[in-house]
Amino acid sequence: EVQLVESGGGLVQPGRSLRLSCTASGFTFGDYAMSWFRQAPGKGLEWVGFIRSKAYGGTTEYAASVKGRFTISRDDSKSIAYLQMNSLKTEDTAVYYCTRYYYDSRMGVDDIWGQGTMVTVSS
């Protein structure tokens, strides 16, 4: 079964750091780009960023709201994608989802989603 499982969420104080993990199973992790999204309580979905597969350089792209504070990385040997979140703000409070991401010249598609992990930034 193709599956993504996020972990690492919790309560953290403003200004501190947190690292989320996304463990994949059921597919060849290294062949795919991976994305992160978030959803604040009662709000819509927001794209956070993504990391390309190593075949495409393993480079990253980020939303303006997190650029410079968040870093996405991957360990293909463990089938894990990471979201390192630094200098956290109260507005970063959300459920964070990882996805398997497919893209070409006409579209970008997140076909598999994890169940999400809650991050609460509060003093």
Next chain:
Amino acid sequence: SSELTQDPAVSVALGQTVRITCQGDSLRSYYASWYQQKPGQAPVLVIYGKNNRPSGIPDRFSGSSSGNTASLTITGAQAEDEADYYCNSRDSSGNHLRVFGGGTKLTVL
């Protein structure tokens, strides 16, 4: 703020057809993807590309696109289709950024 525009709420009678729309400049260059989200659950991909359904998605779901508008159509809506629906596409800048609609809450009456 969302760079794709969706109606906040739409309703449909059980068994009838409903269209949910999504507008934005990026849709002139890129296809939309559509996601269904039920309360307390993760989003699920229902339509992508020109009009493609992932395995397991009923064929009452279909997609179309014209100009800057993408549409998700549910033909013969069922009670279990009541959910929030989000459209998403690549950003028109070509930098692999992504844009979302604000979501449409579908109520099946």
